[in-house]
Amino acid sequence: MTELDSANRSWTLISAETETWRLASDGKKCVKNQTSVLMAAESTAAPKLQFSPFFSALEAGFWHQLTQKKLNDYHLDESPKNIKGYYYNGDPDGLPTRLTLEFSAFDADGPTPARCCPAPGTLYNTNTLEAFKTTDKKALLDKAADEIWSAIQSGAALDDSSILNKFILLTFADLKKYHFYYWFCFPALCFLEGVQLVQEPRSLEKSFSDTQISSLTAAYDSLCSSSGTTALPHFLMKYTDDSVEVAPLKDLNAFFPDLKKIAVCVYDPCTLPQHPGWPLRNLLFLIAKTWGSQLDVLEVLCFRDRTLQGSRSVRHSIIFRVKLPDLSVSAVCPKSVGWEKNPKGAMGPRSVNLSECMDPKRLAESSVDLNLKLMRWRLVPSLDLDKVVSTKCLLLGAGTLGCNVARTLMGWGVRHITFVDNAKISYSNPVRQPLYEFEDCLSGGKAKALAAVDRLQKIFPGVNAEGHNMSIPMPGHPVSFSESTTAQARHDVEQLEKLISEHDVVFLLMDTRESRWLPTVIAASQRKLIVNAALGFDTFVVMRHGLKKAKEPQSEESSPMSASSSSSCSSTPASTVTPGASLFSNIPGHRLGCYFCNDVVAPGDSTRDRTLDQQCTVSRPGLAMIAGALAVELMVSVLQHPEGGYAVASSSDDRMNEPPTSLGLVPHQIRGFLARFDNVLPASLAFDKCTACSQVVLENYEREGFQFLAKVFNSSHSFLEDLTGLTLLHQETQAAEIWDMSDDDSI
């Protein structure tokens, strides 16, 4: 009953916060009730001394060092290892009684930090979690307790009292996941009946005069320096009204000629005003075993020595008197305790997950994130990085442009990157396409879409990359040779539709004009942002396609759009353009053109009529890097605009104006001329007769689906031109030209 009492009495010290915590842990409610009942019963019992247990405190460096030891030194060796911890008696109030292990813990003979006491420990590092679980904890504790007991019995503990602070650490290091399981034990020999308090703990300043306190400090310092150390775990004290003497523990008999009343001092890491820390426990046992029969009352000084803002004080040390049970005749090792509770207050191990700071892949991720955050913190505080990082990007084409776009996306921390390409890597590619190497070209070459994914993962394991080795059906490239080619084309279309719907931004990075038609139509229909990059020899265009307004409200918004865009081609739409501004300024995103809007011919087989050298896209090598990087930067700027793809297009004229986003302008197009090292920022309207994004094309696609697309693939370009009215436009233009010419002739 006594033991239970004292244990439960301890719960009275728990703060309100702890109560909640205890209630949160499963099935503890009843314990609390029980506690309050027992507390009431307790109040009449004789006061017993209670100790503040050690909290294990591990520096991150300890886990790093354990990992190194396990990998380079221990391997599968499970034998116990000597390690070293330390504790400190100079903490400010409010800090827990700690035993600290640093990276230097494995250097058992190494130095201890100044004014700290060393504690020798034994590390049991198991190879498996199972072994960690099944290790006989009681046997480990008994073994350590036995060592302490033997040292007390033999008198060895008097000469070197550090054995009294021995600890055990049981660990399992899961180095695949960087999870560490651990359980500390601070063995303490138990008095069965507890230790009876004769005089309650008081602070030293209430018991000692100023003279006594300064005399004690001076005596302690001089004993430290004569012992060649900066901290003494245990020592003896005797005092008169105006002086204090101290002596090493082993001098007990000489120091106290009369053992009736002695004062023993312990270096005390606890900061509680009513309780000593753990190290006192085994010291009391040593005293009780060695001199118990001769002692009447023992005075205990828990020596606390702190320096705050340069001024040192030991006044908050506590002093009290106890009556020790006589143990001098007992020969068997007493019961011992000491396994540390886990954070839930239960007897159980602790664990720590250090993958964040030890797993190289996680380190790469956090470093990449941090670098981007720093860009925000330092330069662009309003930058919305999450918008960028979480954007899912579909890259159609994994050639020179695709490789450069992917690398720039990774630089921005974009995690989700999908490649579509049907080509294999050839010998000429690696020098221009930075995701490929010579090896990738061997034995026919790897599929670009798949090799690109492999390389992205090598560059940054945190990337979520996917590759699709597939073709994109094109207008004027018939798919109707056989049922299987039609089926294949149908499958490719479905796959592309699915991919576009699963992504936020579609990059058009192919090497032909007509391959861009199908994704332009699908993305326009799905209202997905397209960023398009195309190269000439020394010129490029990077543009965002206009983003059609959302489909739902069929009423006001969609019809005026098509009406005004049709009128804009024939006459100036004065109502939408401010006076003095040009026709092409302030175009909102939904009225911007696509890649095909400026064409007056439908896309067809552009390679058929070309000679071999024309079929190969030859451009200045720097061009793809410039255009690829600009394509990504354009996307990022669009994403930073509150209206995203609907943002009004910035033009070259806006260069002097207040930029619309934290990153600056949001142009419609960037056209670059490498020969002049010059870029311009044109903007153009959607064309109502566009062969890709005009309403009639989208309506046909949305109504007939693959049937319509197959007609486009299989027919000559006149099909789309007839459909959109381009044919008619051609005829009208030709007629006008004829009239113009005849006018000229007439003059």
Next chain:
Amino acid sequence: MMAGERSPASCYLDERTFRLCCRLFLQHSETIQDGWSWEQIKGTDEGFMKKTVLLPVKSSVLHKQHGCFMQAENMDLLTDDIQANVEDETAGVQAVCEIHAVLRYEYHVLYSCSYQIPVLYFRASTLDGNPLSLEEVWSNVHPNYRQRLQQGPWDTLTQQEHPLLGQPFFMLHPCRTEEFMKPALDLAQAENKRVNYIVSWLSVVGPVVGLDVPLSYCTEVSAPD
């Protein structure tokens, strides 16, 4: 920052002077006992100046993702498995139970040979060694400094491997040290005062990452001869 840009009123420090400055700094730390120590890397002549600061916090700060409550379910299973093996010793412990949430900040002052100036490395963790993210570190920096950290030369916080320990640390990148050291050193020169480089430097960079440098360092620590 190339060697060619070096100004004659030097912001640079050779390693010997660094060590001497540290030694004087540590001497004063010893007298006021504020916890600085020199950590020698075993088997080398390399080392660094180190200080650990413990900070009690509201435990709710740690509950989010950190500390002991990770993979709670697994640990419960593990605990159940194990508990049979160890008697619940609460009864015999005669112990007072407290619950603590404590953050540990480690500050390391290293010499950078490439920049020829001191560099401040730091990290923060819970008592089980679980590191805090930079956001969590910042949430504990005084708001006045937090704002400063985002401006001027303070925006150079980055994550790096500790050159001597090989573990990830945060660091204040040295590339802009000159911006604030030069005016300080010029002023001292003009007033014909000799200042301890480490004291001047650390009293500027320390506070922004929560490290206090008592005023007495400025008055008590001299420059090496």
